[in-house]
C-alpha cells in the first residue's frame with residue numbers, strides 16, 4: 559500500500575506537535591515536520607519518541623530558499639504530497655498604536671505570506687497525489703477583532719486564501735479547508751510574550767472558561783481531531799470550508815434566552 563505523505567508546518571509545538579503525534583500512530587502515514595528552531599525540534603523528538611515515520615526539516619515558511627530546498631527534498635525522497643497542514647503561526651498582541659510596522663509585517667509575513675509561499679512551492683507535488691488535502695490553521699480572530707490587529711488581519715486574509723485556493727485547485731482534485739480555533743492551551747501565548755508571566759497567563763485561562771458555553775478552553779487534541787478528519791478521505795466532499803472550533807464561544811450569548819424563561 560502506498561504511504562500517505564503529510565507535511566506539517568510548525569510541527570515542533572502545540573497544535574502541530576499534537577497532530578503529528580496522532581497522525582504518526584498510523585504506520586501508513588509518513589509525516590514531515592517543517593519549522594525553524596533546532597531546540598524546539600529536539601524537544602518535539604523527545605515528546606514523540608524516535609518514530610520512523612516522522613522526519614524533521616529545519617526552515618522558515620517565509621524564506622524562498624528554504625521552501626525551494628524543502629520541495630526538492632520531498633520530491634527526491636517521497637515524490638508527492640497527499641496532505642499539507644499549514645499550521646505555523648505567530649501572535650503579537652496590540653492595536654494600531656501598540657505595535658510598530660515591523661511587528662505588523664512579521665505577523666502578516668508568517669501567518670499569511672508564508673502559507674502562500676510554502677503552498678506554492680509544494681504545488682507540483684500536491685498535484686501529483688491526485689486528491690491531496692490542504693488544511694490551513696486560522697483562528698476565530700479572523701471573524702471578530704481579537705486582541706491583535708496584525709494577527710486578526712493575517713488570519714482574515716488566510717481565510718480568503720483558503721476559499722480562493724479551494725476553487726483554484728479543485729481542477730487538480732486538491733481540497734483546501736480551514737480550521738479556526740478559539741483559545742487553545744499551547745506555548746504560543748508565552749513564547750510570543752503575550753503575558754508578563756505564567757501566573758498572568760494561568761489567570762486568563764481560568765477566567766476565559768466562563769466565555770465558553772461548553773465551560774472549557776480548547777486542548778490541542780480537539781483541533782488535531784478535526785485536522786485529521788479534513789486530511790482524510792472521510793472529508794472527500796468538503797472543500798472551501800472555514801470551520802470554527804471554539805466550544806461555542808462565537809455564539810452570541812445575548813440571543814440565548816435565560817434558563818428560567820419557558
Ligand SMILES: NC(=O)c1ccc[n+]([C@@H]2O[C@H](COP(=O)([O-])OP(=O)(O)OC[C@H]3O[C@@H](n4cnc5c(N)ncnc54)[C@H](OP(=O)(O)O)[C@@H]3O)[C@@H](O)[C@H]2O)c1
Pocket residue numbers: 567568569570571572573574592593594595596598617618619620645646647648649668672695696697698738739740741742743744745746747749
Ligand atoms: N493556541 C491558540 O490559542 C490558537 C488559537 C487559534 C489559532 N491558533 C493557530 O494555531 C497554529 C498553531 O499554533 P500553536 O498555538 O500550536 O502555537 P505554537 O505552540 O507556538 O506553535 C507554533 C509552531 O509554528 C512554528 N513556526 C512559527 N513561525 C514559523 C515560521 N516562520 N516557519 C516555520 N515554522 C514556524 C513554531 O516553531 P519555530 O518557532 O521553531 O519555527 C512552532 O512549531 C497557529 O497558526 C496559530 O495562529 C492557535
